[in-house]
Amino acid sequence: MPTLAIDFGTSNSAVAILTPEGLRRLPLEAGGDTLPTAVFFPARGGAMKIGEAAGAALIAGEEGRYMRALKSVLGTALFHDSRLIGGRRRTLADVVTAFLSTVKERAETVSGIRFEDALSGRPVHFHTADPDRDARAEADLAACYAAAGFTSVRFMAEPEAAALSSHGLGATGEIGLVVDIGGGTSDFSVYRMEGGRLRILASHGIRLGGTDFDESVSLSHAMPELGHGSSLRREIGPGTLPMPNAVYVDLATWSRIPFVYTPENRREVARMARLATEPEKLDRLSAVLQEELGHELAFAVEHGKIAANGPEGAGIIDMGMIERGLAPAITGTSLDKALESHRAELAKAAAETLHLAGIPPESVGTVILVGGSSLMRLVAEEARRLCPAARIERSQAFTAVVDGLALALAEEPVA
Numbered sequence: 001m002p003t004l005a006i007d008f009g010t011s012n013s014a015v016a017i018l019t020p021e022g023l024r025r026l027p028l029e030a031g032g033d034t035l036p037t038a039v040f041f042p043a044r045g046g047a048m049k050i051g052e053a054a055g056a057a058l059i060a061g062e063e064g065r066y067m068r069a070l071k072s073v074l075g076t077a078l079f080h081d082s083r084l085i086g087g088r089r090r091t092l093a094d095v096v097t098a099f100l101s102t103v104k105e106r107a108e109t110v111s112g113i114r115f116e117d118a119l120s121g122r123p124v125h126f127h128t129a130d131p132d133r134d135a136r137a138e139a140d141l142a143a144c145y146a147a148a149g150f151t152s153v154r155f156m157a158e159p160e161a162a163a164l165s166s167h168g169l170g171a172t173g174e175i176g177l178v179v180d181i182g183g184g185t186s187d188f189s190v191y192r193m194e195g196g197r198l199r200i201l202a203s204h205g206i207r208l209g210g211t212d213f214d215e216s217v218s219l220s221h222a223m224p225e226l227g228h229g230s231s232l233r234r235e236i237g238p239g240t241l242p243m244p245n246a247v248y249v250d251l252a253t254w255s256r257i258p259f260v261y262t263p264e265n266r267r268e269v270a271r272m273a274r275l276a277t278e279p280e281k282l283d284r285l286s287a288v289l290q291e292e293l294g295h296e297l298a299f300a301v302e303h304g305k306i307a308a309n310g311p312e313g314a315g316i317i318d319m320g321m322i323e324r325g326l327a328p329a330i331t332g333t334s335l336d337k338a339l340e341s342h343r344a345e346l347a348k349a350a351a352e353t354l355h356l357a358g359i360p361p362e363s364v365g366t367v368i369l370v371g372g373s374s375l376m377r378l379v380a381e382e383a384r385r386l387c388p389a390a391r392i393e394r395s396q397a398f399t400a401v402v403d404g405l406a407l408a409l410a411e412e413p414v415a
């Protein structure tokens with residue numbers, strides 16, 4: 001019975017199998033080997049959409065509930081809260097189950113194979129600082145696989161899978177560092193080549209990824225246009241107070257956006273608008289809550305981040321969905337400033353991984369970069385700084401993990 005290899009990513013997911021001819025990715029939607037880990041529930045019931053179709057429904061302004069970055073919520077209490085989504089009460093666990101069950105069905109349709117068993121990737125740590133929550137996150141995900149119809153699921157650390165698919169034909173003794181920076185986590189593995197095989201010496205990871213970069217970029221570049229960092233007149237007496245942060249942080253955080261459109265938040269923002277020293281900015285915030293524009297704004301921030309990181313070193317955050325012509329600039333320099341503390345955290349985690357492996361940085365021959373956020377310039381810069389003697393190589397940014405999971409199936413005893 002073949003096993004389905006699944007990379008359930010914060011931003012993108014993919015599946016693959018191992019056949020006698022080698023590894024084969026199974027397309028889950030037309031036009032690609034990966035699909036966005038996103039769902040859309042139409043307001044009046046009707047079938048859930050996933051992937052690009054979910055994004056298209058959002059952009060078309062269809063009425064309904066769009067959700068992304070569901071992986072970030074694994075292990076938290078929010079994952080088991082039930083709420084009204086698409087005309088029915090469900091938990092986020094139900095939503096992840098529905099996503100995985102659609103993935104399973106599509107993989108079965110494309111391949112003509114029935115899958116009972118899954119080999120799933122997992123970050124080294126879903127939650128960095130809390131081992132209990134980390135264990136709960138894996139248990140939550142395992143329960144979703146079971147509810148989606150898999151009889152068994154096993155997990156493999158994502159960077160270890162990426163190492164399997166990405167290492168070259170290193171000579172014995174060659175040491176490599178795999179750096180996998182995705183939407184939600186940054187994961188690292190150190191390996192050594194031994195007789196043509198790869199041995200993992202250590203793996204490590206932190207809860208930091210492209211969605212956190214988006215949050216920082218949003219708070220520094222987009223949210224100020226909605227009044228973040230501005231002030232309120234006191235209700236009684238002279239002087240001003242700083243603007244409360246909470247709603248801005250929620251709007252800047254992919255996994256929290258679906259939950260900001262509450263009557264309480266709308267009332268609170270109306271109150272803030274009455275007292276604001278810059279009321280026109282609060283009017284924009286009200287529009288975002290009224291018209292549920294949070295995800296569109298998050299996509300605009302993500303595009304701005306990618307543009308400013310690119311060769312032009314400049315972009316805009318197109319906030320035209322809120323107000324015609326509103327488009328704050330973002331430059332390579334302002335992006336760097338927004339991500340400064342994240343850069344330091346990444347460099348520290350990479351150095352810790354080498355320390356755990358007992359490998360001095362100058363012994364690393366190759367650094368392999370994978371994951372969408374490894375396309376951020378700061379990642380290669382920090383890799384070069386940490387391991388100046390190493391070759392920096394890029395592997396398949398979006399499929400290295402799923403490929404490695406499928407390849408790992410070759411090394412398993414057949415039951």
Ligand SMILES: Nc1ncnc2c1ncn2[C@@H]1O[C@H](COP(=O)(O)OP(=O)(O)OP(=O)(O)O)[C@@H](O)[C@H]1O
Nearest residue numbers: 009010011012182183184185210211371372373375
């Ligand atoms: N060209 C690019 N430049 C910079 N960042 C990019 C680029 N393309 C995609 N990204 C970012 O990569 C992230 C998604 O990467 P990826 O698909 O590898 O994550 P994931 O595997 O879903 O997440 P995780 O492994 O953390 O669960 C997003 O945050 C996205 O903004």
Ligand SMILES: [Mg+2]
Nearest residue numbers: 009182371401
């Ligand atoms: Mg990933």
